[in-house]
Amino acid sequence: MPERPEPPAIAVIFTSRFGADTEGYDRMAARMEALAAEQDGFLGMDSARGPDGLGITVSYWRDEEAVRAWKRNVEHVAAQELGRARWYAEYSVRVARLLRVYDWSAEATGPGG
């Protein structure tokens, strides 16, 4: 899980459902994750996709300007177009501002904690 993003960071919640064709998706997704990590203001990303084809990726950004710059990134724009043309049946993007965060880990807490 990413470094702890602190308020008032921005979370971009990308929820998607696959269509029938998923060929090439994993490679594109890995490339986008690497590219996002190079952007100014990127704070971290979590991604999960279940066997039902529903995927959730949450990326965290320092501020709205960093989100806008990532949205406009030329290679990212091309990946979005490819995603609509090829892989996704539907998706939603939800941009939200962090209000508070809590973290917990078994390791930090210790047995019985």
Added chain:
Amino acid sequence: MPERPEPPAIAVIFTSRFGADTEGYDRMAARMEALAAEQDGFLGMDSARGPDGLGITVSYWRDEEAVRAWKRNVEHVAAQELGRARWYAEYSVRVARLLRVYDWSAEATGPGG
């Protein structure tokens, strides 16, 4: 994917990583989803867990009071305790306020859209 939650709704982003023991988890998770859906102010929920054991659940709520009431729900509190004792190696809870949303679907757009 849930009904479109509109700003200024609250998103609760729950990211978790499993430990070794996952027995009983699916049943608890299904019960919590059903219970959440009964709560006043619940707007929807998306959930995905990949083969690496990283899971993301995002639930959407009308306002902060609805989030607080859900956090205090007695059965939910018990499930959280069980989760820490049994299933999770680590987790984070990130509470955020929606700023804007975009939805896209192949069906609504049509071929070539």
